[in-house]
Amino acid sequence: MYRSDGPCGPKRAKTAHVTIIYSNGCAVATQSKPHGVTLHSRLLDICTAKRAAVSLTPTRSSPLSLSLPTHSPKRHMPDSPDVKFAGLSTPKLDGGNSVTPASAGSSSLGRMDMDDVEAAYVTVMDGGSSDDCTRPRTPLLGRAKRSAKSVPGVTPVLRIVNTILGPSQRAVPPPPLPLDKTYLGRMLRRVPFFSRLARLDSACSHMSRRLGLRRLWFPYLLLWIMGFILLIRAAYYPPGGAEMVDCTSTFWPDYPPDTCGQDGNLCSGSLVEQVVRCPGGCKDTTLGNLRWIGGEVVNGVPVLIGGGDDNGTYRADSWVCAAGIHAGAISPTFGGCLRLQPLAFPLGFSNFVGTKEHGLESESFSPHFPAAFTLSHAGSGASCIDYHWPITAYNVILLFVFTALFAPPPGVLATTILLLGYLQIKLVSDPPYRPPDWSDVLQGVPPVLFAGYWAWNVCLRRTLQGFAVAALPLATAVWQGFGFWVGTESSTLFAKVPISRLGYGKLGADGIVALIIIIIVVAVAVGIQAFEFRRLGYFRYYIVRYLPLVPILIILACIGHSYYLRLHHYLLALAGLPVMSLPNRVSLFGQSFFLAFFLDGVGRWGWASILQSEAELIGDAAVGSALPALTAISSLALSWPALNSTYLDAGLTSFALVLDDLVVEANSTRTNFSLADVSADLATDHYFRIAYIANGSSMDFSDPATWYSSNQSWVIPTEDE
DSSP states (O other), X not given: OOOOOSTTOOOXXXXXXXXXXXXXXXXXXXOOOSBSOOOOOOOOOOOTTXXXXXXXXXXXXXXXXXXXXXXXXXXXOOSSOEEEOTTSSOOBOGGGOBEEETTTTOSBOOSOOGGGGGGOOEEEOSSSOSHHXXXXXXXXXXXXXXXXXXXTTHHHHHHHXXXXXXXXXXXXXXXXXXXXGSHHHHHSTTOHHXXXXXXXXXXXXXXXXXXXXXXXXXXHXXXXXXXXXXXXXXXXXXXXXXXXXXXXXXXXXXSSTTTTOGGGGGGGGGOOOEEEEEOTTGGXXXXXXXXXXXXXXXXXXXXXXXXXXXXXXXXXXXXXXXXXXXXXXXXXXXXXXXXXXXXXXXXXXXXXXXXXXXXXXXXXXXXXXXXXEEEEEOOOSTTTSOOHHHHHHHHHHHHHHHHHTSOOOHHHHHHHHHHHHHHHIIIIXXXXXXXXXXXXXXXXXXXXXXXXXXXXXXXXXXXXXXXXXXXXHHHHHHHHHHXXXXXXXXXXXXXXXXXXXXXXXXXXXXXXXXXXXXXXXXXXHHHHHHHHHHHHTOHHHHHHHHTTHHHHHHHHHTOOTTEEEOOOHHHHHHHHSTTSOSSSHHHHHHHHHHHHHHHHHHHHHOSOOSEEEHHHHHTTSOOOOOOOOOXXXXXXXXXXXXXXXXXXXXXXXXEEEEETTEEEEEXXXXXXXXXXXXXXXXXXXXXXXXXXXXXXXXXXOOOOEEEETTTTEEEOOOSOO
């Protein structure tokens, strides 16, 4: 809202003759008030292939009159809107008052953004000279720039900077071109198939108009929602369905080693025969931290011990769904039902045989373990399969048809993909709970809607309206759908990308390669957008708003005190959305991907903080606490220092002793251990670990000291190992 009040004070104004023409069919109305002129821009109409004009006719006392002349639909629209003041120069009204545009008397404001229209107003003064009142004030930045130019050497630098930043006046981005008029289309126009493909957009628009589908989008949405509800019901609440488990579910906890208590007695009650239902995708669910299995350390793989013997026997802390895939009992894509049959406790099993089957490799473990199980296939059909991919295919097809044929209004389409993406992630693609926690699902809807409204204002509106005006429903369906579904299924598609907890810890060689590839792809997309922003005069606008983020991130990264800067992928998506705001295909793909990527982050992990403590990030990894120093005192025995006053003052009260991945003594105050104490089988290797206990909880466990049956001696790992 702008008023004519200025250095001359409020003036009585009369109305003026103004004509505002927009090439995209959007008309802007203005109103007047007794003191000064107040302008309001309002979207009156969207005329696809028409040109609308608003004519404001001067009157002496009545409000402004509005007329909307509609021209022939066959007329070509100009590439950019023009705002012109009719009557040429400054026409005289009664009393000698002149009509003066806000641009210091110019008869045309040239190319303008829709937001800039509010600044294009006319003031009719009631006497006195209008020069003093209409002369624009020099902004503070302009005065500072003129002062800086007086310093020697500054002018050439400013000239270079201005050349890089491009024009300062923002132009209205032109609507997207049909496929056959793009650079690629001109190159391939002689290809017969491509020429037919280029005509599909107009065919979709013609079919939509001929069948009247644009008036039926709401009933279509209702039918879509009903089908989605029925599929969710079948996925999670089938009659007589088995218990649903996650990809990391086990018969008993696999970490930390002392969870099941001494000799595993605390977990013996869970060893009962049962039928479970595994989801799909468990083949790609892996460890995120190092884990010791006997004398072997594993990471980045599922926890699998055994399964290579004739009966397919697995250790009880193996992940049951990964074991089912390894045994060939369920599908790695669609999951399935497993019948789990535990062996008698504490008889257990010895000599677990590792093997590689169906793309998964299990670890060998020779010592005795008191808990083990076998498994078998337990049926198939609708009550056992994972509905992830069937529901995804259903939504992909219906979203494509909805966008390409029903041509919904841009606001309806944006709201649809926002809610569809959130529910797809929470219920289908990457659900945090199985079956879903409906309280958790619904409480996340309001913040997602607020974020979606922000995304609509900063990027979605301009792009979707541009494609709607250009009548390119098929291009919208393809480019938006592609980006949207890649972002929605990112947790599945990028499961093998070796980048985890970026900003904390080191990346491996494969992680560095993956990160470089991602940076190159992002840099290419950003380069394309930066070129377009500079050409249209938007580069300055966005660079000024992004630059303050740099010192903020530097400050957060340097806080220290066991806090780390974490750029979660939902934060990266929010940062990338505003630069995907042009009406072109790159923006349409990018904003759809970023929106879905944002929904994947907040839907699966919540609104995690940009600054997180080490305890939050470390998970089940070692925290670096003190470790007892082991010493071999005989062929069978080990010793370690007793707790002195220093340790006791620090809260360390006792030790936890683990032999062959099982606690043999908890809250121990002894300072030695011998295999003879537990009647260990001396024909096989054994693995001993120890940890301090503080406040009833174990600290870090040491790396295993290995007793080799071949030479009847202990080998104690050094710190370097």
